[in-house]
Amino acid sequence: MASKLRTPLCDLLGMEYPIFLAGMAVGGIQETAPTPIKLVAAVSNAGGLGVLGDSFRTLDEMDEGIKELKKLTNGRPYGVDFLLPATRADVTATSNKEVFEQILKEYPGHVAVMKEIIKQEGLEEAEVSEGEPMSTDLLKRKIEVVLDNKVPVFAAATGEPPEWFTERGHQMGMQFIGMCGAVRHAERQVAANVDIITAQGTEAGGHTGNISTFVLVPQIVRAISPKPVLAAGGIGSGRHVAASLALGAQGVWVGTAFLASEETNIPEDHQNQILSGRSEQFTTSKFSSGKQQRSFHNLVKDAWVESGLPALPMPLQGILMEPMTQAAKKIGRWDLVGNPSGQVSGMLSERRPAKTILMEMVDEAEETIESMQGNLKY
Numbered sequence: 118m119a120s121k122l123r124t125p126l127c128d129l130l131g132m133e134y135p136i137f138l139a140g141m142a143v144g145g146i147q148e149t150a151p152t153p154i155k156l157v158a159a160v161s162n163a164g165g166l167g168v169l170g171d172s173f174r175t176l177d178e179m180d181e182g183i184k185e186l187k188k189l190t191n192g193r194p195y196g197v198d199f200l201l202p203a204t205r206a207d208v209t210a211t212s213n214k215e216v217f218e219q220i221l222k223e224y225p226g227h228v229a230v231m232k233e234i235i236k237q238e239g240l241e242e243a244e245v246s247e248g249e250p251m252s253t254d255l256l257k258r259k260i261e262v263v264l265d266n267k268v269p270v271f272a273a274a275t276g277e278p279p280e281w282f283t284e285r286g287h288q289m290g291m292q293f294i295g296m297c298g299a300v301r302h303a304e305r306q307v308a309a310n311v312d313i314i315t316a317q318g319t320e321a322g323g324h325t326g327n328i329s330t331f332v333l334v335p336q337i338v339r340a341i342s343p344k345p346v347l348a349a350g351g352i353g354s355g356r357h358v359a360a361s362l363a364l365g366a367q368g369v370w371v372g373t374a375f376l377a378s379e380e381t382n383i384p385e386d387h388q389n390q391i392l393s394g395r396s397e398q399f400t401t402s403k404f405s406s407g408k409q410q411r412s413f414h415n416l417v418k419d420a421w422v423e424s425g426l427p428a429l430p431m432p433l434q435g436i437l438m439e440p441m442t443q444a445a446k447k448i449g450r451w452d453l454v455g456n457p458s459g460q461v462s463g464m465l466s467e468r469r470p471a472k473t474i475l476m477e478m479v480d481e482a483e484e485t486i487e488s489m490q491g492n493l494k495y
């Protein structure tokens with residue numbers, strides 16, 4: 118029997134259940150990626166749709182990863198996601214090291230705060246990583262990799278609608294998902310021909326806005342109907358899935374709850390924060406990346422607030438922090454690193470296979486919908 122959760126979006130994308138693994142990426146080595154290929158494939162093969170977080174992969178890593186994913190998913194739908202920030206510093210330097218040299222000259226106050234944390238915590242200052250900073254040119258080359266590989270679904274976060282390539286993508290049958298934290302973002306994405314809107318509430322892990330999921334989803338549904346909407350932020354159970362459908366969403370975009378899976382590669386300390394932290398310990402700050410991000414609270418966030426300095430724009434803030442974050446990662450001090458995770462962590466306590474996480478959501482959502490009908494007969 119077909120699942121009660123089947124929505125028109127399932128037919129559009131060829132999924133069994135309207136549950137997406139959010140594309141998640143954090144800077145640094147791929148060995149600690151939140152959405153490694155094996156997790157993305159596990160979600161797609163279980164009947165959901167896995168999305169690969171490709172923000173920090175090189176072009177070659179992206180290309181290889183997508184080809185491997187295609188093999189592992191064997192015709193099932195999958196997606197690729199990377200950040201397309203609407204506002205970012207205009208970077209012309211071609212290496213992170215070069216950008217850091219400029220930061221040393223232009224923002225000595227910010228550098229002093231970062232170095233003070235290194236001193237206080239007894240860290241050995243690390244080198245800024247090799248690699249290319251985010252720039253319009255790099256983003257365009259990444260988009261070519263997505264198009265060359267005929268990726269079925271492309272998702273973009275942090276604001277800029279991918280209008281540079283929606284037309285070309287649509288000609289090849291691609292579907293586009295745009296992440297939004299406010300109604301005006303959703304209207305902009307729809308105007309740029311994006312097909313599916315993710316309404317992401319503030320409770321979400323990672324970059325996030327200030328409006329809660331409960332308030333945001335029905336507003337976006339009303340504003341852009343009949344375009345399909347995904348609910349995101351704080352979804353960790355079947356009850357949340359049922360509630361999202363009740364709010365008018367056609368599916369859910371789940372991040373943190375899949376970081377409690379066996380297939381993610383996040384460091385054990387990050388996973389333990391999720392499995393044992395309380396919801397109020399997952400706070401927002403701009404000091405990891407330059408944009409507001411929700412992660413486990415730590416002393417680095419406090420130090421920046423005490424400094425009274427504003428965060429630098431993306432990607433400068435992340436590069437500024439590298440001598441400290443790379444040093445902390447090298448010795449396993451994950452408590453000093455911004456580990457993106459959402460408020461839903463407060464209700465997650467067990468590490469399980471991704472398929473189990475997904476199927477429990479499906480079963481509980483179906484039971485919830487049925488029991489609601491029972492409760493409403495009086």
Ligand SMILES: Cc1cc2nc3c(=O)[nH]c(=O)nc-3n(C[C@H](O)[C@H](O)[C@H](O)COP(=O)(O)O)c2cc1C
Pocket residue numbers: 139140141142143151170171172198199200272273274275296317320321322323324349350351352370371372373374456457458459460461
């Ligand atoms: C570790 C982590 C990394 C993330 N990285 C990205 C990213 O690279 N691109 C993106 O679109 N969203 C990213 N997000 C946000 C997710 O796509 C998603 O919207 C969010 O996790 C949903 O809220 P939840 O964590 O409460 O499920 C990230 C979230 C987390 C927790």
